[in-house]
Amino acid sequence: MTMKSSEGAKPSPWDVVVIGAGPAGLLAAGRAAMLGARVLLLEKMEKPARKLRITGKGRANITNMKPLEEHLKEIHPEPRFLRQAFQAFFNHDLVALLLEHGVETKTERGERVFPASDRAWDVAEALVAWAKAQGVTITRHAKVESVMIEEGAFAGLLVTRMPSGLSEKIEARCAIVATGGKSYPATGSTGDGFHFAETTGHRIAALRPSLVSIETRPVYESTTGLNLKNVQLTLWIDGKKHSSEFGEADFTAKGLGGPIVLRLSRKIVHALAAGQKVEVTLDLKPALDLPKLDARLLRDTESSNTCGQVLRALLPSQLVEVFSRTLGLTHAAPTALLKAPMRKQLLTLLKELRFEVTGHGSWEEAIVTAGGVSLKDIDPRTMGSKKIENLYFAGEVMDLDANTGGYNLQIAFSTGWLAGEAAAKKALGASFRQL
Template sequence: MKYDAIVVGGGPSGMMTAITAAQRGKKILLLERMEKLGKKILATGNGRCNLSNSYLDEGCYRGEQPGFPYRLLEEFGLQELIQFFESLGMLMTETQGYYYPASFQASTVAETLIGKIKTLPIQVETGFEAETADKKKDTFRVYGNGVRYEGKNLVLAAGGCAQEKLGSNGSGYRLARGFHHRVTDTFPALVALEGKGSYFQWTAGVRNTCRVTVYANGEKIAAEKGEVQFTKYGISGIPVFQVSRYAINALRRKKKITVMLDLMPDMPTLKETAEEFRKYCGYKNTEEFFQGFLNKKLVYGILKRLGIRPEIPIRKLPAKDFRNILQMIRRFEIEISGYKGYDMAQITAGGVSTREVVPETLESKKLRGLYFTGELLDVDGTCGGYNLQWAFTSGYIAGRQIGKDDTN
């Protein structure tokens, strides 16, 4: 049997491609290496599945061509995504600009998509590892599990390298290279950073709102604000994830990476307030005094880093030491030594070069009938639903093109 399209990858972009094309009367084969479709969806948004976001600007997506996704998002963005899921009987709800399924369960999203697939001319093969693919005359051929499938079009929607246990193992890059497509450097993104120093043993477990500023060889390259999680190896949390791409990219280029944390970003009068408190809290020791400002583990870590004895009465603390403590609260410096791998990353940075893809259709510029969607492309978004929105958007665009009459 020859299908109208073979879709390799049963994640959000692959399922969207299949549904969109099949709704236009096309016969689709959907291949997934895991035992079930949509496993990666189940892990998104801490199991709640943050599907999209009401906020969108030029900084929400990154890549060799960071502006590449925006034209397509104008065609199929938040409102179109809401309408799509409502057409499948699933409501979406908004919380501070973040959009979730109304059930706040990622399983609802996966089951809604799978339920629709079952009603359409889509053949699903799970547990299928696509080993190689080629094109002979007007037919794409995909090989794996000892069989060969044929289709008029081929969509590579196999994801990146992040979280292999959920399905993404980088195999899509191998297939893309087999069709002579360039794959830009890939590395983990939206991931925790590792730091040098023994002081993490004292701060591990703390969650603290910080301003996070990243410097590469002394030059500021990124900044975010939010709740940072201190770990035994370094720092984690959403603001760290947001800046991790820039830090890792520079680190891979052998630059010295420093993260500066303002531990009290919402306290502009820190110096004046601390000096005022010192006047009538002289009965406290230094550690007790600064616990009135910060988590006690952070206070202890700062004092240990500065070599200041915690038990010194605050009234006897030398002025220089007092200033140094306040300065470290404002500039808690961490030298970055590394980062966590793909198994802990939410997304892969890099991928199939968007310069070799038709922007309006996501069809290959090199080979007619070949399409790329989702994380496989060199498009990665920040935290907040942007990567799932891109997955659905790109899947819709490719599926729509395939779903047109035989003029593509």
């Protein structure tokens, strides 16, 4: 490895250097350049925004049109931290920016916004084109190895260029760390920014996979792949009811997944890490309360000949097996067996199918990282570090995460925009004011 010396070199051509060309980095770089800063955006992967390209199952749920207060309710652990960032750049701004760059959007159920083309790729390409149009220089295959600090201020980056392996120091007035979290590492988000933050004196809130599937006991082999709509999942921690979610769930080879499981997963992962007993119960008939469901069972029992017929009228075939086994009934058993005690057992299974939660999915499959650079060390008005001058953070690298629904991407876009603006102002000083 060789290293270029900066001694005697010309002054740096860069006002702002941004680490990571994900949604946060692209917005940060573009906004800083828009304000007149000379901006270098470094990305270690072959293509910018690899993760963005696979979001929303390739459709990119880019934001959510719910009003600010509703938006904040979906964000952890400190939604108020984002007020200024959302004031600077919010859902309507994103939609307008994309439209200006040829990407029409559509709003679906739950106010979730997608590109009209259903192609996340189009969003990524438009944002790259927008950043370039603002004057950003994007350098790919450039992996930032470390952040240098001198006298409490940002002093440069040590960067390895691939495939040559050559190292160089890159200087700029300000730097923005937009390296994302640790989940889906194949997309380039390998948690490098946590290391940069920690080695420069920032606190890191414990990192945990979030929006992730869960492992359960029991696992019913026959149900793998089964998707259930309109069910309700309730989370129990140390025997106490915690919260419920209504919607869609999937049975997986190791347990449960799908939207309602993901929404409860943040709490589940934290509770497991704290050594608490975690259980979930699945209500397969949430539209019917116990008396109504009992009345329906009675009717079904009277109008059918066998237990198999009753169960098939209530359940998908994969669950009929599970229920028959649990109740010790054969399909051909006469409905006379479904008398009061057995019917009560069946009702409990239908309303409270219970699973112990034994684990959760890995970083490879988690949608986001909970935890990250402590918000205590970041100024919410600028996204600037409170520890190191001229250093800023944006996106998932910070201790912020949200539910599914487009909120995570909006966090990245908004914090990126604000960090870019603040870094440009800082780097340009008096000349910024003349803009």
